[in-house]
Amino acid sequence: MLDIKMFRDHADVIRADHDKRGIAHDSIDEVIRLDEAWKKTRYDADQLRRQRNQAARGIAEAKKAGDSTEAxxxxxxxxxxxxxIDELGIEADNLVNSRDTLRMKIPNILHxxxxxxxxxxxxTLHSKHGEKGEYTFTPKTHNELVDQNNWVDLPRAAKIAGSRFYFLKGDLARMELALQQYAIDCLTAKGYTFVQPPVMMNRSAYEGVTDLSDFETVMYNVQPEGFYTIATSEHPLTAMFMDEVIEPSMLPLxxxxxxxxFRREVGAHGQSDKGIWRVHQFTKIEQIIISKPEDSWELHEELLTNCVELWDSLGLHYEVVNICTGDMGxxxxxxxxxxxxxxGVDAYKEVVSCSNCTDYQANRLRMRYRTAEGNEAVxxxxxxxxxxxRALVAIVEQNQMEDGLVQIPEVLQPYMQGQKVLQSCKW
RNA sequence: GCGGACGUCGCAUAGCCUGGUAUCGCGCCGGAUUUGAAAUCCGGUGACCUCGUGUCGCGAGAGUUCGAAUCUCUCCGUUCGCGCCA
Known part of the structure; x- marks a missing residue:
């Protein structure tokens, strides 16, 4: 959510941003209109409250003086x-709620x-890493490979849960765990603190970190408590310091x-999403930083550098792409x-997403840090x-051999007792 | 699941019984003093607005009242005891 001060003092900046994104200005104008109406109504209500408070003080004094007639x-x-006061108060609440419901939907200002x-x-292409491998045979898709080696059981998962769930089996499941440990080790070595978050959140915290439409299409709602299962650990970790004023000495966190x-993937279909590429449940190792505003762009590059080092070390070929205005959330x-x-399909597909959200989530979460001028959003x-x-898919396809077995990336081998090749599952 | 206690500005705490201006301390910011620092002293330190002798704010919401941190109810959270449990 953008700071309301942006609408009051720098509406031109928001308008210019909407132009870049190719969206109309209607919502901006409406937020400004509602804000002005709210300020006026709020002022009127305040004046009445002031009268009432003065009167209440008068009554208190009169009673103390024993003058019940005056009271x-x-x-x-x-x-x-x-x-x-009640009437004006309700009107003011309605106005500010309308203003902020609309304000929540207005996107962040782009860099x-x-x-x-x-x-x-x-x-646009930012950088290329590694080279396309050369194969003396026709490379298979990951679907063919996991099928041939009995590494994934989709039909039985569908039977007991639903489509887009899976059983991960044998050596591929072992390598999944190796990947987790390796990634965590790499990042803790760089000074990142390892955190395991709750996998469910309440609605009010969740509203602080995500697009509102995600409640209808992305997260599972768990009854009877009404919790939402997390779509990524970004959400609990970012919301962790909700409603807090953070000591500057703690930053960057x-x-x-x-x-x-967990992702419902409502409406997501297509041949290219077969197998374990797009699923309802997967494991993700995520980097999170909470920082002072002046440091965030440098730290954004640090996050990308960490990814590049990690993916290079896995020996994989990939590209880094700079997401454009029309494709940004x-x-x-x-x-x-x-x-x-x-x-297997000779295509490049998304495996990592690296974002600077500036103060957009922090404003919604009321997450600030102390400065000489007062509290400011982080x-x-x-x-x-x-x-x-998705990393497994990339490894399986890129490291496949003619017999359909898969070479384990060197850096993961120590996490698998030195094993070099993923073996098939018997069943 | 049952029963009790508790929730107050960044932290810590008083006020609640008996309704009538949000207390003290720490930390932080600014000023005075100092070559500099420490110590000391003074002031400030939640949010909002049309910036006032203004409004709101004591976990959230509702109620009673001219007026609620204070009384009543519901919910959330923390904690202790009991029960169940990997």
């Missing part, structure tokens, strides 16, 4: 004030380095989180994606380190 007189005079484009075709991630001010090459950043299901 009765003031009481009669202000008898109707309460109703008027100037974000390329302008209508859709994902406008994303760097965390590496691991959690299962509501929350991020700038976003890099890592797209790994999948030889900046929040997040980046995938490894989403294991």
């Amino acid at each position: 009765e007189r003031i009481l009669a005079e202000v008898a109707s004030l309460g109703d008027q 100037q380095s974000v390329p302008v484009g209508e859709n994902e075709d406008g994303n 760097k965390m590496v989180g691991v959690s299962p991630c 509501t929350v991020a001010a700038k976003k890099y994606d890592l797209e790994a090459w999948l030889p 900046h929040t950043l997040n980046s995938t380190a490894v989403a294991t299901s």
Whole structure:
């Protein structure tokens, strides 16, 4: 959510940003209109409250002085004030609620380095890492490979849960765990604190970190408590300091989180999403930073550097893409994606997303830090380190051999008792 | 699940019984003093607005009242005891 001061003092900046994104200004104008109406109504209500408070003080004094006639007189005079105050108060509440409901939907201000484009075709190449491997045979898709080796059981998962769930089995499941440990070790070595978050959140905290439409399409709602299962550990870790004033000496707060991630994937279909590429549940190791505003752009680059080092060390070929205006969501001010090459389909597909959300989430979460001038909103950043299901797909496809077995990346071998090749499951 | 206690500005705490201006301390910021620092002293330190002798704010919401941190109810959270439990 953008600071209301942006609408009052720098509406031109928001308008220019909407122009870049190619969206109309209607909502901005409406927020400004509602804000002015709220300020006026609020002022009127305050004036009445002031009258009432003065009267109440008068009554207190009169009673102390033992003058009950005077007390009765003031009481009669202000008898109707309460109703008027209630009326104006409700009106003011309605106005400010409408204002903020609308304000929540207005996207973050983009960084100037974000390329302008209508859709994902406008994303620009930031950097290339590694080379396409050369195969003396026709590379298979990960679906064919996990099927051939009995590493994934989709039909039985569908039977007991539903489509887009999976059993992960044998050596592939072992490598999944190795990936988790390796990624966590890499980041804790860089000074990031390992945190395991709750995997469910209440609605009010969740509203602080996500696009409102996600409640209808992304998160599972768990009854009877009404919790939401997290779609990524970004959400609990970012919301962790909700409603707090953080000591500046604690910043920047760097965390590496691991959690299962749950996604309903409403409306998501298509041949390319078969197998374990797009699923309802997967594990993700996530980097989170909470920082002072002046440090966030440098730290955004640090997050990307961490990803690059991690993915390079796995020996994988991928590209880094700078997401354009038309492909950016509501929350991020700038976003890099890592797209790994999948030889089975000869395409680059998203495996990592690295965002600077500036003060957008912090404003919603009322998450501030102390400065000489007062309390100011912090900046929040997040980046995938490894989403294991997708990393497995990239490894399986890129490291496949002619017999359909898969070489284990060297850095993961120590986590698998030195094993070098993933073996098939018997059943 | 049952029963009790508790929730007050960044932290810590008083006020609650008996309704009538949000207390003291620490930390932090500014000023005085100092070559500098420490110590000391003074002031400030939640949010909002049309910036006032203004309004709101004591976990959230509702109620009683001219007026609620204070009384009543519901909910949330923390904690202790009992029960169940990996």
